[in-house]
Amino acid sequence: MDTKPAPFVPPAPKPRTTPPSTLEMMRIVYRNPLELWGEHTYNEPWISVTGIGGPLVVANDPGLIRHVLVDNARNYKMATVRQLILRPILRDGLLTAEGEVWKRSRKAMAPVFTPRHIFGFAEPMLRRTLEFVTRYEAGGTSDIAHDMTLLTYDILAETLFSGEIADEPGSFAKEIDHLFETMGRVDPLDLLRAPEWLPRLTRIRGRKTMAYFRNIVAGTVRMREERLKRDPDGVPQDFLTLLLKAEGPDGLTRAEVEDNIITFIGAGHETTARALGWTIYCLAEAAWERDRIEQEIDAVLAREPDPTKWLDAMPLTRAAFEEALRLYPPAPSINREPIEPETWNGLYIPKHAAVLVMPWVVHRHRKLWDRPDAFMPERFHPENRDRIDRFQYLPFGAGPRVCIGASFAMQEAIIALAILLSRFRFDVTAETRPWPVQKLTTQPQGGLPMQVSRRGQSNSRKSV
Template sequence: MDGPAPAPPRIEPPRVAVATRPLTIMETVRKARRNVLEIVPALAYRQPMLSGVTVKRWHMVMDPGALERVLKDRVESYPKSPVTKRLLKPAIGDSLFNAEGAHWRWQRRAAAPVFAHRHLVALAPVMTAAAARSARRIGDEMSARGRIDAYEQMIAATFDVICDVALSGRETLDRDAVSTAISSYMETVGRVSLLDVLSVPTWVPRPATVFRRKSSDLRPLMDRVIAARADAPPREDLMDLMRFAEDPESGRKMTPAELRDNMLAFIVAGHETTALALSWALYLLAIDPAAQERARTEARAALGDGPAEAAHLPALTYVGQVLEEAMRLYPPAAFLARIALDDDRLCGRPIAAGDILMLPIYALHRHHMLWDDPDAFDPDRFAPEAAKSRHRYQYLPFGAGPRICIGMGFALMEAKLILATLLAKWRFAPDGPAPEPAMNLTLRPRGGVGLRAAAGV
């Protein structure tokens, strides 16, 4: 006699070691250097808010209602940390990502239509082509080495996309130079900014000089691409959409320098983050063969033998759920920071002007008051019905409120097209030690994501 269907096995992927006792300032510095998330105490996964003093008074906010107040209702009173902004400035100027107040508002108004759905659909063929190339590169790497590092592969795939839509094209670019400049930028600025968010004294050595040198490589490169565009016929890519974008209220357009800084901000904010969402999704599917089979069945039914295109997106619901669950467990932007400009109250506690607010998205997404079995991988949490009962501010991979990620639609489309294409073609299994989630600016898989890929049919 048939009994009830067996429950799917519980999959618990790697997580960050949590601090179970208060840390001294030097321990905080040491841990923040190694992995920022290790300074998040165990209590942060169970309490709505924690407060303390490490040089300055700080608060860690995990309560969805308080997060809504900080990120939306009182957004003007909680700007991004000025120190972080000053550090980012040499690389991305006063671009959308970095600006505040009126200078942020006009840029956001000008750039918002660039990311409208109809433009994203027009960019999709580039993503489809990059997905197909990625599937081929994985085959080549398997033939050459018998294994892949999914993180490296996904960095290559999203870099392909950004080159084609932001910089098209390949002809004006030294791809290796850009790639190296971006990754050393991420390596260095990540560590710098968190030490500063915590107001760690300036005598603690920082790799800022390295960062300035490396980030400066990117700017002249982008200037050359922009100059080459001045005489070229218009194209419908991100660069030209931004080149002709204007603020509907003032009619203001970007100067070449503003355009450069914003394009660099898109690359820095968009390329590695999307690769991370994909790498973690591939890893999670590799350790959960049943979920992988379900996603593959969906992808093959929609795609047949070709790569995924925009028209297939509505049929890729489970693939989308896998990505959402991957970004819950491993949010690429796992830790945001703000500073209080005014006195306020959050969760009934006083906030004083000058206090630092840490928003540990990683802990929010694994919070025991908000999620059932928070450390387990379960894409069904994001089934359309289940998602309806959630507080909007308990799941924030792209932030929220007026400063929500402007590239969210772009990133989700790209990630879905790439993941579906790879799953339809390949079957993935883990190879080697599990990656360690470690954060500096973004949440990276330390040790890489070792996988084997076999033809998936």
């Protein structure tokens, strides 16, 4: 009799059973905040304590999360600690801007991410992926985490910037890893809410890399401005052009334009890259899931040439990607801070408290998920999706500041997975021992070295 294999449980820190000392906590937060949380954090609807930086509320209850991110969002600003980490990198980009600056930026970018534009990006996404996978023709071992960073960079450059980013992508991938290794970490002074003017030694090492990215932006803007002057009617109406056209007295400043370019070149592709890498890894460890997904992809590619239809036509592939997003949310923490104190269902939230909505914890909460640490894509199969509360699954956030590029990322991911898994098989090796580490995103420490081999099937469509 056939029995279903036990689900794969991918690597993750075990919840702590004893609280750390203050010094140990600061070391953990700098090294890997994912290792900080205790068993009670994964079982309680919320945690309210006073820490070294002041009051702290960890929000796990979907109703409380909805209250903070949606129902009473006006009373919550971006948390001080989060801004201390991100603003030196992104300044007034969409992820870190607030108030009127955020409203102007969101309005300027909204036209790029309408369904019509998203569908228009599908063919360039497909084209770039087909060009990218030729590197695997000879087989061998490759770091898939690094590769997915390059692939999503290629797609971002082609779709949002029409291939006009002033840099060579190989050096880009190396530099962005260094940027997140240095400036993307929590500094002990951040926890203590020290003044911004006090130097963070952990970020001094990242200044050269930050200058590198700023030079990319300056070169990218300069190239597009020159093209606008030469041929204003022939310039693509992409993300870059729309940002430049939004520049002016009632729109974006030049600094805001550059900050948003940095945000999308840096953080905008990084999240999808990490999610793709974790998905491929989990499928390699869960061969029974991979077999079903390969069959689905082969069948769809054989009958459906239009990549805009793949997201809906591949529910198993989508479910695997969404389950990887659950286990390894690219943005593992959403940080807010109340402007005024309030009480929610008996929970008192003082003014200036650090309110943490952590997808990493919420997605693994014992009271919200069955077997929360296991890789089980069936959670997201069409017949099961209604069982998942909107506010217990937050890979793209929620509320007014929900990720503007969520639909872009989902379409990109399914197209990439369809091409990668239709042509090649990715298997773990003895060196594949990833450990999730929180920097700006949930990254696999040590990378994802995997064996790549040609599948050799003949039933996928000729054109791909």
